[in-house]
Amino acid sequence: MRDVAIVGIGLTRFGERWEHGLRELMAEAGVKALTDARIESKDVEIVYGSTMASGRFAGQEHVAALLADQMGLKNVPAVRIENACASGGSALRQGYLAVAGGIHDIVVVGGVEKMTDVTTAEATTALGGAGDQEWELAQGITFPGLYALMAKRHMHEYGTTEEQLASVAVKNHENASKNKYAQFRKKITIDDVLKSRVVSDPLKVFDCSPISDGAAVVVLAPLEKARQYNDTPITIAASSQASDTLRLAEREKLTEVKAAQIAASGAYRTAKVSPKDINLAEVHDCFTIAEIMAMEDLGFFEKGKAAKAIFEGETALNSRLSVNTSGGLKGCGHPVGATGIKQAVEVVMQLRGEAGERQVSNAEVGLTHNVGGSGATAVVHIMKRSN
Amino acid sequence: MEKASASSWRRMEERYNLLANECKNCGAVYFPQRIVCRKCGRHTKMESRKLSGNGTVYSYTRTHSPADAFEEESPYLIGVIELDEGPRVEGHIVENGKEVTIGTKVRPVFRRMYADGEEGLIHYHFKFAPV
Numbered sequence: 001m002r003d004v005a006i007v008g009i010g011l012t013r014f015g016e017r018w019e020h021g022l023r024e025l026m027a028e029a030g031v032k033a034l035t036d037a038r039i040e041s042k043d044v045e046i047v048y049g050s051t052m053a054s055g056r057f058a059g060q061e062h063v064a065a066l067l068a069d070q071m072g073l074k075n076v077p078a079v080r081i082e083n084a085c086a087s088g089g090s091a092l093r094q095g096y097l098a099v100a101g102g103i104h105d106i107v108v109v110g111g112v113e114k115m116t117d118v119t120t121a122e123a124t125t126a127l128g129g130a131g132d133q134e135w136e137l138a139q140g141i142t143f144p145g146l147y148a149l150m151a152k153r154h155m156h157e158y159g160t161t162e163e164q165l166a167s168v169a170v171k172n173h174e175n176a177s178k179n180k181y182a183q184f185r186k187k188i189t190i191d192d193v194l195k196s197r198v199v200s201d202p203l204k205v206f207d208c209s210p211i212s213d214g215a216a217v218v219v220l221a222p223l224e225k226a227r228q229y230n231d232t233p234i235t236i237a238a239s240s241q242a243s244d245t246l247r248l249a250e251r252e253k254l255t256e257v258k259a260a261q262i263a264a265s266g267a268y269r270t271a272k273v274s275p276k277d278i279n280l281a282e283v284h285d286c287f288t289i290a291e292i293m294a295m296e297d298l299g300f301f302e303k304g305k306a307a308k309a310i311f312e313g314e315t316a317l318n319s320r321l322s323v324n325t326s327g328g329l330k331g332c333g334h335p336v337g338a339t340g341i342k343q344a345v346e347v348v349m350q351l352r353g354e355a356g357e358r359q360v361s362n363a364e365v366g367l368t369h370n371v372g373g374s375g376a377t378a379v380v381h382i383m384k385r386s387n
Numbered sequence: 388m389e390k391a392s393a394s395s396w397r398r399m400e401e402r403y404n405l406l407a408n409e410c411k412n413c414g415a416v417y418f419p420q421r422i423v424c425r426k427c428g429r430h431t432k433m434e435s436r437k438l439s440g441n442g443t444v445y446s447y448t449r450t451h452s453p454a455d456a457f458e459e460e461s462p463y464l465i466g467v468i469e470l471d472e473g474p475r476v477e478g479h480i481v482e483n484g485k486e487v488t489i490g491t492k493v494r495p496v497f498r499r500m501y502a503d504g505e506e507g508l509i510h511y512h513f514k515f516a517p518v
């Protein structure tokens with residue numbers, strides 16, 4: 001196994017990008033990443049492209065070849081990776097494996113989703129495919145519905161409150177207000193969240209990540225060659241993934257994501273770090289309850305203690321652990337296939353010291369946590385500044 | 388929502404009769420049915436078994452933002468029901484004036500789920516009614 005580094009990053013602004021289709025978004029992020037890595041298109045050996053439901057959202061499949069083509073990469077092998085909302089993290093892991101295993105040197109991993117061309121009900125249906133089509137979606141059980149079922153049970157077992165849920169959104173909007181790539185730049189209050197329209201109780205509009213367009217791309221290289229491409233390469237210290245039942249009701253507990261716990265413990269073991277060594281984390285807050293469960297599943301807080309800690313500011317920017325400095329899925333936006341890669345881009349920016357107004361002062365070790373569906377896939381990466 | 392209803396027909400017997408299956412190797416009960424037992428990993432002694440459909444509300448939510456075949460029904464109450472025989476299943480909870488909360492006892496009922504357009508097929512499904 002070789003050490004693997006991220007040597008290039010590229011991101012589009014997330015949000016409703018009416019003027020841009022899939023290809024423009026991919027080209028924008030892709031060109032930035034190649035430029036950042038100071039490489040030419042001929043240097044790239046393979047492309048992994050992630051999208052969850054480009055066929056449903058934009059009528060376009062075969063997106064990895066389109067990504068390669070639009071980035072100007074002629075004739076390279078291009079492979080699409082789909083793992084619902086964890087498509088991006090899963091693609092990053094495939095890229096990592098290709099470099100770590102010595103098969104390829106320069107690998108491009110790109111994710112995209114173009115979601116705003118369809119109606120909200122159509123988008124809800126497309127996203128519902130992340131769950132069990134025959135036994136959840138076919139009964140009208142939506143994606144917010146699944147997380148609402150988890151939230152209700154979490155409230156029942158641990159006394160989690162709607163105010164505590166709301167505080168996740170408030171924090172993430174605060175961070176997003178400092179991020180020029182974010183969909184939402186406006187700060188919100190607990191009251192704004194509580195008074196917003198109910199989507200699936202107890203989750204309201206401001207508890208839910210938005211429907212977004214956007215793309216994110218990273219370039220990977222073996223660490224031993226990384227400084228040819230970038231002065232501050234970032235090492236991927238661990239890449240870990242797990243799966244679980246697609247159907248929520250079948251899992252032992254509704255108040256945790258077991259796949260995330262397994263992926264996290266594997267990542268900590270490989271990187272030889274513990275949760276207290278992590279300075280910043282980009283976690284999968286598709287709904288506010290998801291960030292609370294993530295904090296517990298990743299071992300940052302004891303089970304049932306995270307909601308209160310978040311409410312009290314323990315995961316705010318530059319507190320003991322800075323969580324979702326980009327604004328997370330909630331504030332920065334959630335173009336599904338791009339999300340897992342955007343999380344890596346944010347951690348790289350932080351570890352390089354390039355995050356501007358939202359820079360974490362002690363950024364040494366960062367973590368990304370990307371979840372698919374209601375928890376049937378989870379991917380965790382740990383990153384460090386390269387020595 | 389997929390309006391093509393082949394998959395809906397394929398699952399009809401299982402759905403209408405609440406047909407679970409049981410692994411005679413380890414005793415685990417599955418609804419919906421599984422080919423391979425998740426608990427012991429074997430598939431050689433999976434036998435059909437009818438469930439009562441009686442159970443308890445394990446979690447619930449009222450959905451106001453439906454998937455696109457369910458816009459007429461919105462808002463609707465859904466739950467995770469822990470069936471008396473063991474398995475948990477998601478389903479609609481019928482509103483009959485009785486309070487619904489975690490722990491509420493429910494029994495199965497069969498109701499219209501949705502129609503394929505105005506003159507299309509009507510799809511039925513089990514739902515749960517508070518007792």
Ligand SMILES: [Zn+2]
Pocket residue numbers: 410411412413414415424425426427428429
């Ligand atoms: Zn068994």
